[in-house]
Amino acid sequence: MKEYFLIIIGVVFVNNIVLTKILGLCPFMGVSKKLDTSLSMSAATAFVLTIGSITSWLVNYYLLIPFNIEYLRTIAFIVIIAAVVQFTEMVMEKNYPYLYRVLGIFLPLITTNCAVLGIPLLNAQLSHNLLESAFFGLGGALGFSFVLILFASLREKFEGADVPESMKGTAIAMLTAGLMSLAFMGFIGLDRI
Amino acid sequence: MQIKDEIYKFFGGIKPNGHKNISTLNPIKKISIPKKLIIPVRQHVGKMPNIIVSEGEYVLKGQLIAEPVTNVSAATHASSSGKVISIKKEDIPHPSGLPDMAVTIETDGKDKWIELEKFQTSKLSIETLLEKMRFSGIVGLGGATFPTHIKLNINKINTLIVNAAECEPFITCDDMAMQEKTDDFLLGIKEVMNLIKIPQAVIGIEENKPLAIEKLSKSIADDNSISLKVIPTVYPSGDEKRLIYLITGIKIAKEKRPAEYGIQVFNVATLISIARFFNHGEPVISRIVTVTGNVKKPNNYEALIGTPINELLRDAGGDTNKEIIMGGPMMGFKLPSTNIAVTKAMNCLLTITDEMENKPSYEMPCIRCTKCVDVCPAQLQPQELYWHAKSSQFEKLTNDYKLFDCIECGCCSYVCPSNIPLVQYYRYAKSEIREQKQSLDIADIARERNDFRLLRIDREKRERAERNAQRRSQVSEDDKKKLIDEKKAAIEAALNRTKEQNL
Amino acid sequence: MIASILILLGITLIIGITLGYASIKFKTEGDPIVDKIDKILPQTQCGQCGFPGCKPYAKAISNGEADINQCPPGGDEGIHKLAELLGVEYKPLNAEHGEPKPKSIAIIDEETCIGCTLCIQACPVDAILGAAKQMHTIIEKECTGCELCLPPCPVDCIDMQVIPETTDNWKWKYPIFKINQKNKHAN
Numbered sequence: 089m090k091e092y093f094l095i096i097i098g099v100v101f102v103n104n105i106v107l108t109k110i111l112g113l114c115p116f117m118g119v120s121k122k123l124d125t126s127l128s129m130s131a132a133t134a135f136v137l138t139i140g141s142i143t144s145w146l147v148n149y150y151l152l153i154p155f156n157i158e159y160l161r162t163i164a165f166i167v168i169i170a171a172v173v174q175f176t177e178m179v180m181e182k183n184y185p186y187l188y189r190v191l192g193i194f195l196p197l198i199t200t201n202c203a204v205l206g207i208p209l210l211n212a213q214l215s216h217n218l219l220e221s222a223f224f225g226l227g228g229a230l231g232f233s234f235v236l237i238l239f240a241s242l243r244e245k246f247e248g249a250d251v252p253e254s255m256k257g258t259a260i261a262m263l264t265a266g267l268m269s270l271a272f273m274g275f276i277g278l279d280r281i
Numbered sequence: 282m283q284i285k286d287e288i289y290k291f292f293g294g295i296k297p298n299g300h301k302n303i304s305t306l307n308p309i310k311k312i313s314i315p316k317k318l319i320i321p322v323r324q325h326v327g328k329m330p331n332i333i334v335s336e337g338e339y340v341l342k343g344q345l346i347a348e349p350v351t352n353v354s355a356a357t358h359a360s361s362s363g364k365v366i367s368i369k370k371e372d373i374p375h376p377s378g379l380p381d382m383a384v385t386i387e388t389d390g391k392d393k394w395i396e397l398e399k400f401q402t403s404k405l406s407i408e409t410l411l412e413k414m415r416f417s418g419i420v421g422l423g424g425a426t427f428p429t430h431i432k433l434n435i436n437k438i439n440t441l442i443v444n445a446a447e448c449e450p451f452i453t454c455d456d457m458a459m460q461e462k463t464d465d466f467l468l469g470i471k472e473v474m475n476l477i478k479i480p481q482a483v484i485g486i487e488e489n490k491p492l493a494i495e496k497l498s499k500s501i502a503d504d505n506s507i508s509l510k511v512i513p514t515v516y517p518s519g520d521e522k523r524l525i526y527l528i529t530g531i532k533i534a535k536e537k538r539p540a541e542y543g544i545q546v547f548n549v550a551t552l553i554s555i556a557r558f559f560n561h562g563e564p565v566i567s568r569i570v571t572v573t574g575n576v577k578k579p580n581n582y583e584a585l586i587g588t589p590i591n592e593l594l595r596d597a598g599g600d601t602n603k604e605i606i607m608g609g610p611m612m613g614f615k616l617p618s619t620n621i622a623v624t625k626a627m628n629c630l631l632t633i634t635d636e637m638e639n640k641p642s643y644e645m646p647c648i649r650c651t652k653c654v655d656v657c658p659a660q661l662q663p664q665e666l667y668w669h670a671k672s673s674q675f676e677k678l679t680n681d682y683k684l685f686d687c688i689e690c691g692c693c694s695y696v697c698p699s700n701i702p703l704v705q706y707y708r709y710a711k712s713e714i715r716e717q718k719q720s721l722d723i724a725d726i727a728r729e730r731n732d733f734r735l736l737r738i739d740r741e742k743r744e745r746a747e748r749n750a751q752r753r754s755q756v757s758e759d760d761k762k763k764l765i766d767e768k769k770a771a772i773e774a775a776l777n778r779t780k781e782q783n784l
Numbered sequence: 785m786i787a788s789i790l791i792l793l794g795i796t797l798i799i800g801i802t803l804g805y806a807s808i809k810f811k812t813e814g815d816p817i818v819d820k821i822d823k824i825l826p827q828t829q830c831g832q833c834g835f836p837g838c839k840p841y842a843k844a845i846s847n848g849e850a851d852i853n854q855c856p857p858g859g860d861e862g863i864h865k866l867a868e869l870l871g872v873e874y875k876p877l878n879a880e881h882g883e884p885k886p887k888s889i890a891i892i893d894e895e896t897c898i899g900c901t902l903c904i905q906a907c908p909v910d911a912i913l914g915a916a917k918q919m920h921t922i923i924e925k926e927c928t929g930c931e932l933c934l935p936p937c938p939v940d941c942i943d944m945q946v947i948p949e950t951t952d953n954w955k956w957k958y959p960i961f962k963i964n965q966k967n968k969h970a971n
Binding site: 376381643644673702712713723724726727728730731734 | 822827837910950959961963
Binding site: 245247248249250 | 674
């Protein structure tokens with residue numbers, strides 16, 4: 089029990105996939121302008137990550153390793169993740185057309201999100217078992233959502249701030265992301281627990 | 282509903298220096314009839330009343346010069362007898378400085394009253410009395426100028442609260458009115474209570490008016506239905522919802538009116554004018570104005586509506602070159618010029634003191650100290666409202682931060698260490714949001730009209746096509762040939778006629 | 785080698801069948817974004833965007849045929865709102881389609897009007913009252929200031945009047961205060 093809790097804390101705070109591992113920056117910068125789009129993006133990514141990492145682990149353990157075709161891992165994982173994203177897109181288009189429209193191109197881009205491919209690959213590399221992989225995926229999703237929502241709230245506040253003309257838009261956002269990353273370095277001490 | 286003896290304390294509020302004693306040293310002074318009376322036609326919230334006099338006409342004191350239109354409108358009367366010399370746009374006391382219609386009367390000095398209709402309130406029905414009140418010109422004289430007959434058109438009121446707080450610094454007109462016109466004041470309270478059958482009344486008065494408190498407690502000692510409640514001197518305890526909370530402990534919900542809770546609030550001057558109307562038939566033609574601030578002899582004046590304020594300032598020893606605020610230092614506005622006259626809303630003329638002038642006026646950045654949050658009586662977040670109003674982000678203001686609950690009392694600007702004029706930002710944001718809503722409504726109507734027009738054109742086209750198809754199907758081949766031959770013959774005949782004419 | 789091909793084939797087949805089934809189950813029709821765009825447009829029906837009215841322009845935007853910066857009466861705020869709704873970048877107003885003008889309404893010079901009804905047919909919101917050979921007049925409240933009635937008039941009797949600022953439509957302005965310089969030559 090303690091290990092699963094530690095995995096989640098590790099992946100959310102200490103080894104945050106966005107701010108410490110610097111994966112998945114594309115939706116982080118692109119979707120975080122408004123709070124409601126980032127909420128829906130984090131929900132979609134969380135869904136894809138959890139389902140994706142569980143299915144990827146199953147395929148890896150039962151199909152790839154027994155038949156000694158680990159070299160096909162990357163391709164297989166990409167195919168699975170693409171399928172899950174496609175499925176999520178269809179569900180979103182039917183049930184939440186407004187959010188589907190606002191997320192626009194970023195929803196299919198979850199397929200190419202390095203975090204969403206990175207976590208299953210890390211699972212395979214670290215030889216987690218099924219439950220550990222599931223928690224790792226869930227933790228990664230939580231960490232991504234946590235940072236995305238924080239960043240979106242900050243960016244909404246910037247709309248009213250007196251930012252110099254040359255820094256408006258992406259420039260100030262990048263600066264803030266860098267500062268947040270620095271702040272998250274403080275969590276490194278947590279792994280002593 | 283039982284009024285408990287306890288005095289509740291509302292959140293926030295400030296305790297500025299009252300500066301009240303400088304204008305209460307002398308009794309109310311009556312200003313003599315000026316040579317010209319410039320009476321703005323609209324002195325209330327609502328629609329512009331219809332002017333019923335014309336240039337050159339001789340009017341008597343108290344004569345109706347503008348009658349109310351639809352329900353939210355009030356009447357305007359001539360304040361003295363004389364000749365109407367012009368009806369045109371004049372400077373009025375409005376923060377924009379824009380002019381509005383006004384009737385100028387050249388007084389003849391005789392001050393002759395029109396024949397006033399005296400009536401017995403006990404013998405007439407409520408509807409008749411309210412209809413008569415519609416032409417009395419009585420509006421909320423505390424500054425809101427809402428037509429009073431509409432406020433009285435609600436029954437099921439069980440408490441009348443009299444707003445004798447006068448919480449804003451420098452203003453003392455209600456204080457002096459209560460001391461000198463006590464009989465009319467109490468009569469007004471009784472009239473309102475009898476009119477719509479209110480069982481009890483509470484006078485809410487601040488503790489910085491000891492003389493008025495003493496006089497009133499003596500006068501109502503025998504009356505069980507009227508009670509006096511002394512409330513602590515905090516600004517803005519005179520605000521309607523704050524006063525209700527102070528006296529009864531009831532928190533009025535943000536969208537609702539006090540009448541829905543069985544409470545109605547009236548100002549002291551309004552009640553005095555109600556008493557004069559019901560007992561003497563007199564319409565509203567004068568009011569008490571406090572002239573104070575940087576003047577040599579601050580005093581309260583009873584002035585006719587339409588008196589140029591220069592007369593008041595001259596009598597008080599004021600300097601007409603200095604800037605003058607109409608209202609108090611918290612909620613008043615700078616008058617664009619001194620070329621204006623007394624209106625029903627003018628409760629105070631405040632000449633800017635050196636202390637006010639020397640305050641630094643430049644705005645510094647907000648340091649998020651949240652002193653404003655501590656004093657806001659409406660429990661809003663002024664620093665968030667400022668943040669969004671400054672960058673013109675209007676969508677969040679209405680729903681998330683409840684901008685329209687702001688009563689513009691000015692407590693937040695008063696305490697801001699960065700001298701930010703917070704209330705100006707909120708007023709700007711409110712104006713913009715109201716205008717946006719108006720544009721949306723206009724756009725909706727335009728869209729409907731356009732859709733209907735396209736529908737109509739479509740329908741006409743279809744009907745025409747149907748009619749043509751019907752006609753064509755009725756006419757047979759032979760008839761068609763006959764028509765064509767007839768037309769050819771007519772054309773030939775016309776050509777022959779023109780040939781003959783040319784020859 | 786064969787195992788790898790078979791396994792990949794197997795995975796893709798299963799995924800293909802699942803997705804095919806899901807695409808039929810989760811089928812959706814077009815999305816009513818046209819109404820949302822139309823709600824943002826100012827309904828002046830002036831045609832400056834190049835389309836015969838606000839609804840056709842809204843349809844064109846949703847199809848991707850038109851850009852969001854073609855509406856002068858909507859102004860900058862309109863473009864910002866459209867950019868937010870559609871999730872695209874804000875663009876400044878395209879000058880080809882006109883400059884934003886202050887709100888005005890049309891007024892007919894009654895001495896010159898000949899009662900030809902050409903302006904009545906041109907008005908997109910039916911804001912002109914009149915009939916053949918009768919005096920024409922503009923209903924002030926309904927006029928959107930689109931200026932479509934000016935070209936058809938054969939005697940050129942229609943003028944645009946800017947709506948004046950009165951106490952009824954006055955707005956509080958954005959607070960700007962002058963800074964008093966007391967000691968200009970302090971040393």
